Amino acid sequence: MDRKGNRDALQDSEAEPGLRRSSDIRQLRRRSDMKQIAFTMLTECSGTDLRKYLQFKAIRSRNWRTCLRVLPESPRWLLARGRFEEAEKILKKMARVNGKPLPGNYMVQLKRKFQVERYVKQKEKHRHYGVLDLVRTPNLRRKTLIITFIWFTNTSVYVGLSYYAPVLGGDEFLNFFLAGAVELPTYVFLWPAMDYWGRRWTLCVSMVIGGVACLATFLVQNDTRVTLVLYCVGKMGISSSFVVLPLMASELYPTVVRGLGMSTSSVVGMLGPVFIPLIVYLGEEMLVLPLIVMGSLLVAGGACSLLLPETLNQHLPQSLEDGEKFGKDWSWRNLTTCCPSR
Structure with missing residues (x-):
């Protein structure tokens, strides 16, 4: 492995903890309890392989970044920002994959709920959370x-x-x-x-x-x-x-x-x-x-x-x-x- 390969492997290994924590938080927003456990299992299994075969991470090509273009956004994140049409498409796709249709008035109720949440957040938009809030x-x-x-x-x-x-x-x-x-x-x-x-x-x-x-x-x-x-x-x-x-x-x-x-x-x-x-x-x-x-x-x-x-x-x-x-x-x-x- 050349010097650049070593450097790339080190950079990827340093980024791994942050990526894994982001994945934990992201999947928590999108999955039910049992599927949440399953997703965590698959994530950790892949992490084991990555740690044991670190040399494969030193490949110069970074084509994995193209996956970001096809990875769906979190519906909750989209709803929280008022992007209801995009969220509806993703939710319908999730329901279709799981073989369970969405109720007819589901999006209407969801939209109303998040509009109320956005109104509350607007009143607290100047609130910034810090580490001290964890121990206050x-x-x-x-x-x-x-x-x-x-x-x-x-x-x-x-x-x-x-x-x-x-x-x-x-x-x-x-x-x-x-x-x-x-x-x-x-x-x-x-x-x-x-x-x-x-x-x-x-x-x-x-x-x-x-x-x-x-x-x-x-x-x-x-x-x-x-x-x-x-x-x-x-x-x-x-x-x-x-x-x-x-x-x-x-x-x-x-x-x-x-x-x-x-x-x-x-x-x-x-x-x-x-x-x-x-x-x-x-x-x-x-x-x-x-x-x-x-x-x-x-x-x-x-x-x-x-x-x-x-x-x-x-x-x-x-x-x-x-x-x-x-x-x-x-x-x-x-x-x-x-x-x-x-």
């Missing part, structure tokens, strides 16, 4: 801090485990291959799990299983094969939580600050990989020490996820007021609530 009220502040901590944990451990694969001993190429291969089976499990158990418990179980597997390496540190197996289980756990977290975060943040909230949590989360190489280097003194550190982070993050409200089958918050009310009546009894009612 107690309930939204609590959710923001928890999401950001879990994001920090997920990013740190995921990158750390990827760096750690060659350190395990044996064939480092096989280790690196297994580290990527074990991610794909998790997506098959997550699809029904998020729809049945809900986001909160799926996230918690994924992180705790991954964390316990990493911590268990302390008991078998002299057996490299068992350590490799536990490492793969840990990688499966962190890969699962990395799928659930963006979906759950996008449903917890109110619409008016959804992009801002996810960007803030993602940026803070990216600070973790800055220090992860230092933790990986600890493996020179004790092979499983980095796994113990990362396992502890995962268990702590999994426990914190239970403090977030469940978003499955819930109306998504739109305004800051909605975001503050959502989950405010949470009690310790809700801590063990699983499989939310439909």
